[in-house]
Amino acid sequence: MNDECRPYTLIAELTYRCPLRCPYCSNPLDHARHENELDSGAWCRVFREAEALGVVQLNLTGGEPLLRDDLEVLIEQAGRLELYMNLITGGIPLTFERLARCKALGLRSVQVSIQSARPAESDRIAGAPSFHRKLEVMQWVTALGLPLTLNVVLHRDNIEEVPDLIALAERVSADRLELANTQYLGWALKNRAALLPAREQIERARTVAADAKARLRGTMDVLFVTPDYYSPYPKSCMDGWGRRFLVVNPEGLALPCHLAHGLPGLRFDNVARRSLADIWHHSDGFNRFRGEEWLPDPCRTCDRRRADFGGCRCQAFHLTGDAGATDPVCPLSSDHGLIEAARVQAAERPVSFEYRTGRSVVQS
Amino acid sequence: MSNGTTGVTAGPRLRSKVRLRFDRRTGRTLLLYPERGLELNDSAAEIARLCTGEWTIDDIARQLARTHAEVSPVEIDRAVREFLRSLADRGLLEGHR
Ligand code: SF4
Ligand code: SF4
Numbered sequence: 179m180n181d182e183c184r185p186y187t188l189i190a191e192l193t194y195r196c197p198l199r200c201p202y203c204s205n206p207l208d209h210a211r212h213e214n215e216l217d218s219g220a221w222c223r224v225f226r227e228a229e230a231l232g233v234v235q236l237n238l239t240g241g242e243p244l245l246r247d248d249l250e251v252l253i254e255q256a257g258r259l260e261l262y263m264n265l266i267t268g269g270i271p272l273t274f275e276r277l278a279r280c281k282a283l284g285l286r287s288v289q290v291s292i293q294s295a296r297p298a299e300s301d302r303i304a305g306a307p308s309f310h311r312k313l314e315v316m317q318w319v320t321a322l323g324l325p326l327t328l329n330v331v332l333h334r335d336n337i338e339e340v341p342d343l344i345a346l347a348e349r350v351s352a353d354r355l356e357l358a359n360t361q362y363l364g365w366a367l368k369n370r371a372a373l374l375p376a377r378e379q380i381e382r383a384r385t386v387a388a389d390a391k392a393r394l395r396g397t398m399d400v401l402f403v404t405p406d407y408y409s410p411y412p413k414s415c416m417d418g419w420g421r422r423f424l425v426v427n428p429e430g431l432a433l434p435c436h437l438a439h440g441l442p443g444l445r446f447d448n449v450a451r452r453s454l455a456d457i458w459h460h461s462d463g464f465n466r467f468r469g470e471e472w473l474p475d476p477c478r479t480c481d482r483r484r485a486d487f488g489g490c491r492c493q494a495f496h497l498t499g500d501a502g503a504t505d506p507v508c509p510l511s512s513d514h515g516l517i518e519a520a521r522v523q524a525a526e527r528p529v530s531f532e533y534r535t536g537r538s539v540v541q542s
Numbered sequence: 543m544s545n546g547t548t549g550v551t552a553g554p555r556l557r558s559k560v561r562l563r564f565d566r567r568t569g570r571t572l573l574l575y576p577e578r579g580l581e582l583n584d585s586a587a588e589i590a591r592l593c594t595g596e597w598t599i600d601d602i603a604r605q606l607a608r609t610h611a612e613v614s615p616v617e618i619d620r621a622v623r624e625f626l627r628s629l630a631d632r633g634l635l636e637g638h639r
Contacts, residue, residue, distance in 0.1 A: 184567070186579060232567050234574060262561055262574040287559060287576040325559040325576050353559065353633070354576060396633050 183468060184232040185424040185458060188261075190221065191436065192252070193241040194428050198268050198304040200293060200331075214429045218248040220450060222255040224426055227454035229259040233424065239266040241428065250276075250283055257284020264289060264327075269315035270308055277315075281322050287353070288319045289327035294335075295342035303336075316350040325353035332359045332383070333366075333373040334524075340383040344390045344400065352398055357387055359405035362520075363437060363492050374524040380408045407517055407524075411482060412489025412505035419467035419491065424458065432457045434464055437492045441501045467491055467502070474503055476510045553602070554626055555595035555636045562590060575634060585610065589625055593635065599626060 193215055216224070225236065236256050243249060244267055256263050265280065266289045277288075292312055293303035300309040319326040328347045330336070340357060347355040359380075360366045360373055375383075387402035394400060406412060416423040420434040430448045431439055439446050446463040458464055466472065470483065477488040488494075489505020497506045498513045506513040556562075561574045571587035573580040582590060585606060592602045603619045610618060629635045 234563060234565070234572055234579060235577070260561075260563055262563075262576075262579075264576055286561065289576075323558055325557075327576055396630050396635075399633055 183421050183458075185228065185422060186233060187235040187237065187423050188225070188228040188233045189237045189239060189423060189425040189436065190224070190252075191239055191241065191425065191427045192221070192243045192246045192249070195245045196240060196242040196268070197245070197270050198242070198306055198308060200304055216426075216428065216430045216450070218251050220430065221252050224430075224449050224454060225252070225256050225259055225261065227449075228424065229261060231424075231455050231458055234260075234262060236261040236263045237266055238263065242268055242270070244270070244272050244276075250279060253280050253285055254283045262286050266291075266329075267315075268304070268308065269312040270306075272315055272318075274318045274321075277318050278322060281324060285324065287325045287327065289329050289356075290316055290319070291329040291331070292346075293330070295339045295346050299336070313350065316352070320351045326350065327354040327356060328352040329356040329358065332357055332375070334375045334379070335373075337375045337379050337383050340386050344386070347398060347400075348394070354399040354401065355390075356401045356403070357383070358401070358403040361493075362405070362407065363496055364440075367496055370520060371523055371526075374405065374407060374520060376524050377408060377521065380404060406490070406493065406505075406507040407520055409507060410509070412486050412493075412507040414486045415490045415492075418487045420458070420464040421468070424454075432461075432464075434467075435492065438463065441491060441495050443501070472502060477504050477508075480510070553595060553598040554593045554630070556590065556593045556629075557634055557636055560634050562587070573634070575632075578632075585621070586625055589622055590629075593626075593629075595636070599623060602626075 228236075238249070238252070243265060246252070253263060263285050264287045265285055269290050290312055292300050292309065294300040297309040301307045316326055316328070328343075328350065330343055332340070343357065344355065359375075362370050362374065366373055384402055384404065387400055391400040391402075416435050423434065425433040425436045425438075426449055427433060427436065427439070430450050431446050432449055432454060433439055433446055438444065444463045444466055445461070447457045447461050449457070452461070467487075470478070473483060473488055477483050486505075489507055491501050493507065494503040494505050495501035497516050503513065504511040506516050508514065559575050563572045563574055565572045565581070568581065571582045571590070573582055573590055588606060588609070589602055592605060597605070599622060603615070603622045606622060607613075607615045607618045626635065
């Protein structure tokens with residue numbers, strides 16, 4: 179079989195439920211119920227089918243995966259399949275004993291996200307006191323000998339903290355530090371004027387991160403993800419649509435990207451009704467942006483098309499209304515003016531952002 | 543990173559976060575670690591398996607020279623060091639700086 183499209187990683191979104199309420203989260207708030215969540219049996223079958231398809235890495239995420247009572251059952255199944263399992267968590271609610279149990283069942287690594295290096299600020303953004311608990315969880319992770327990834331979503335209000343975040347990551351002996359700028363889609367796109375850092379902020383943060391990366395080489399991996407708005411070219415979407423990643427959401431929809439079901443005119447299938455292999459190879463949604471036939475101009479003839487595949491489909495849709503358009507981040511896109519305008523706006527005075535408090539918040 | 547035991551080891555050892563896994567689809571060995579993976583060719587897989595801490599770099603090179611008689615020992619030595627360096631840069635080795 180041709181391995182041009184082979185999923186190496188399954189991103190299993192186990193639940194939409196979450197005890198925190200970070201404003202930039204892409205979870206739909208009105209789905210935070212669990213009647214529709216896949217049950218243990220269905221997830222175990224998904225893991226088996228995924229492994230048979232070529233998946234070797236499994237990200238257990240959410241919402242907050244710790245809210246699944248059957249997390250241990252799922253980990254045990256994935257462990258038997260020898261999947262390299264990464265738990266992506268806010269760290270609440272967790273006990274040392276539960277984490278140790280998960281490790282014994284085959285959990286291989288843990289990613290904890292914090293919102294800021296400053297406790298009060300982190301709690302404010304997360305909407306709940308959580309910082310100190312997260313620190314404790316990080317200590318449990320390393321005490322158990324599990325590699326720890328510290329993840330921070332950067333935006334205008336915390337990007338100046340990059341030096342502190344690096345220091346914190348060193349203090350907790352993180353194995354990786356992910357400094358990821360917000361993706362401006364959904365809520366973040368609506369609040370872009372408040373969230374998008376100015377160019378100098380990005381440059382400064384990037385330099386500090388690059389120095390740390392060089393200094394810590396071999397000990398801790400420091401990743402800095404520049405926001406698309408300041409990148410010379412678009413990033414490839416998940417290494418290419420339906421190429422390396424497979425997302426299954428809490429209700430069982432199989433997706434090439436966790437936001438793909440927000441794109442109009444695409445049909446995605448539920449793992450409860452169709453086998454994963456069939457969905458991956460033959461479904462309309464997965465095939466829609468594979469290969470090169472669908473590529474718009476100027477991507478069609480561009481040398482970079484094998485590197486970025488025309489960029490992010492969600493971004494193209496949310497900015498231009500056409501999911502099949504060239505990502506406007508690209509300077510060759512006829513809509514690139516939208517990006518330039520946002521950069522200009524970011525140079526203006528900051529406004530503070532609004533909270534996600536409940537159903538009233540607009541989701542796209 | 544102070545990760546795990548510091549037994550008396552002579553040579554490079556894969557960090558405990560690393561898993562080697564046979565890939566049924568390609569017949570190759572995959573070296574997995576958080577969020578990443580490397581597909582190893584046969585000699586890289588051979589080297590990776592010898593990274594247990596018991597063998598020095600010289601031991602590893604000698605072992606490979608035995609199974610790859612067609613390649614000169616000098617070249618093998620260089621290839622082994624290069625590969626180990628690339629693993630160390632990725633933070634995948636202990637006892638190799
Ligand atoms: S389409 Fe965009 S949001 Fe979706 S995975 Fe690709 S890059 Fe990410
Ligand atoms: S034209 Fe298309 S393929 Fe070329 S760099 Fe721009 S987005 Fe990428």
